[in-house]
Amino acid sequence: xxxxxxxxxxxxxxxxxxxxxxxxxxxxxxxxxxxxxxxxxxxxxxxxxxxxxxxxxxxxxxxxxxxxxxxxxxxxxxxxxxxxxxxxxxxxxxxxxxxxxxxxxxxxxxxxxxxxxxxxxxxxxxxxxxxxxxxxxxxxxxxxxxxxxxxxxxxxxxxxxxxxxxxxxxxxxxxxxxxxxxxxxxxxxxxxxxxxxxxxxxxxxxxxxxxxxxxxxxxxxxxxxxxxxxxxxxxxxxx
Numbered sequence: 441x442x443x444x445x446x447x448x449x450x451x452x453x454x455x456x457x458x459x460x461x462x463x464x465x466x467x468x469x470x471x472x473x474x475x476x477x478x479x480x481x482x483x484x485x486x487x488x489x490x491x492x493x494x495x496x497x498x499x500x501x502x503x504x505x506x507x508x509x510x511x512x513x514x515x516x517x518x519x520x521x522x523x524x525x526x527x528x529x530x531x532x533x534x535x536x537x538x539x540x541x542x543x544x545x546x547x548x549x550x551x552x553x554x555x556x557x558x559x560x561x562x563x564x565x566x567x568x569x570x571x572x573x574x575x576x577x578x579x580x581x582x583x584x585x586x587x588x589x590x591x592x593x594x595x596x597x598x599x600x601x602x603x604x605x606x607x608x609x610x611x612x613x614x615x616x617x618x619x620x621x622x623x624x625x626x627x628x629x630x631x632x633x634x635x636x637x638x639x640x641x642x643x644x645x646x647x648x649x650x651x652x653x654x655x656x657x658x659x660x661x662x663x664x665x666x667x668x669x670x671x672x673x674x675x676x677x678x679x
Contacts (some may be wrong), residue, residue, distance in 0.1 A: 441472075441473070441474045441670065442473055442474060442668045442669055442670040443473060443474045443475045443476075443477065443546060443547075443668075443669050443670070444469065444470055444473045444475070444476050444477070444666050444667065444668055444669075445476075445477045445479060445553070445633055445655075445657060445666060445667040445669070446465075446476070446477070446478055446479070446657065446660075446664075446665075446666045446667075447478065447479035447480050447481060447517075447519065447555065447556075447634070447635025447636070447657040447659075448480070448481045448519070448635045448636065448638060448657065448658070448659035448660060448661075449462060449478075449481065449482050449483075449659075449660040449664070450481055450483065450484040450521065450659065450660060450661060451482060451483050451484060451500055451660075452483065452484035452485075452496070453496040455484075458660050458661070458664060459496075459499075459500075461660070461663075461664040461679050462500070462503070462660070462664065463503055464679070465664060465666065465679060466503045466504065466506070466507050467503075469666065469668075469677075470507055470512060471507060471510055471512065473512055474512075474513075475512060475513040475514070475515065476507065476512055476513070476514050476515070477515045477517070477538075477553060478514070478515065478516050478517065479517045479519070479553055479554070479555055479556075479633070479634060479635050479657060480517050480518055480519025480520070480521075480522065480540070480555035480556075480557075480635060480636065481519030481520065481521045481522055481555070481635065481636070482500070482516070482519070482522055482525070483497070483500070483521060483522045483525075484521060484598075485521050485522070485594045485598060486521065486522040486523075486524050486525050486529075487524060487587065487590040487591055487594050488524055488526070488582075488583050488587070488590060489524075489525070489526040489527075489528035489529045490528075490587060491587060491591075492528065492529055492532060501529060501532045501533050504533035504534075504535060505532060505533050505534055508533060508534030508535060509534065513536070514533060514534065514535035514536070515535065515536050515537075515538045516529075516530055516533070516535045516536065516537050516538065517537075517538050517539075517540050517542070517553065517554075517555055518537075518540060518555065519555045519557070519635070519636065520555070520557050520570065520573070520636070523573055523574060523579075524579065524582075524583070525537070538553075540553075540554055540555050540558070541553060541554045541558075541623075541627070542554075543627055543630060546631070546669055547669070547670055547671040548671065549630075549631055550627075550628070550629075550630035550631065551630055551631045551632075551633060551669075552623070552624075552627050552630040552631070552632045552633070553633050553634070554623075554632070554633075554634040555634060555635060555636050556615065556634030556635050556636030556637055556656070557570060557636045558570075558619075559615035559616065559619050559620055559623065559634065559636075560612075560613060560614065560615055560616065560619075560636070560637070561616045561619045562611070562612045562614075562616045563612050563613055565604070566613075613637065614637050614639060615637060620632070620645065620654065621645060621647045624645060624647045624650075624652045624654075625647055625648060629647060629648070629650035629652050630652065631652065631653045631654070631655070631674075632652065632653070632654040632655070633654075633655045633657065633667060633669075633674075634654075634655075634656060634657065635656065635657040635659070637656060638658070638659040638661070639656055640656050640657060640658035640659075640665070640676065641655075641656050642654070642655055642656075642674075642676070643655075643656070653674075655667055655674055655676070658676070658678070663678060663679060664678075664679040665677055665678040665679055666679075
């Protein structure tokens with residue numbers, strides 16, 4: 441038995457190949473797991489739980505619901521694209537919304553889970569937007585608008601985000617090493633698992649004489665994958 445971790449799936453109705461990989465993953469690999477953790481950006485965007493009625497969104501929710509009914513606990517963490525995932529969606533899936541960061545004992549190894557965007561502290565403009573997007577008042581104002589208007593605004597935000605990326609170097613959008621090391625220090629040198637950067641890899645950091653493993657989850661833009669962890673350690677698996 442093992443616990444599985446995924447992030448940055450960016451699921452959307454316009455990406456049928458990746459959607460099918462997700463359905464297959466839920467029905468096969470995830471169905472045999474001790475638990476499944478989704479560390480953010482399950483959807484390409486999420487404008488509110490009232491959009492669960494959309495057929496595509498409902499199909500994703502139903503797939504997770506079936507997994508939960510199969511006996512696999514599901515844990516959902518917010519990403520930067522789906523920060524508005526709420527209790528209604530989690531209730532529909534039978535999932536638990538979890539904090540970012542989250543420290544847990546994983547088969548005897550202290551393991552810190554994060555989406556990963558808070559580690560990218562060199563990207564100052566993004567960090568400012570992150571604060572704005574997670575402000576409860578700003579979220580309430582956005583959710584008070586009609587669904588169609590929210591979708592229109594989200595499309596504009598996505599276009600602005602892609603445009604802004606063109607003017608940034610890859611290093612700025614990656615994690616800041618000093619922030620990673622301080623995070624590991626603050627949580628007493630755990631193993632760290634996160635997504636967000638779309639740079640899947642295994643890193644080893646030596647912090648204050650402690651060797652800390654850091655796993656970066658892969659995105660699902662071209663090919664799905666997950667991290668499988670058990671008492672013997674972690675292994676990255678591509679679909």
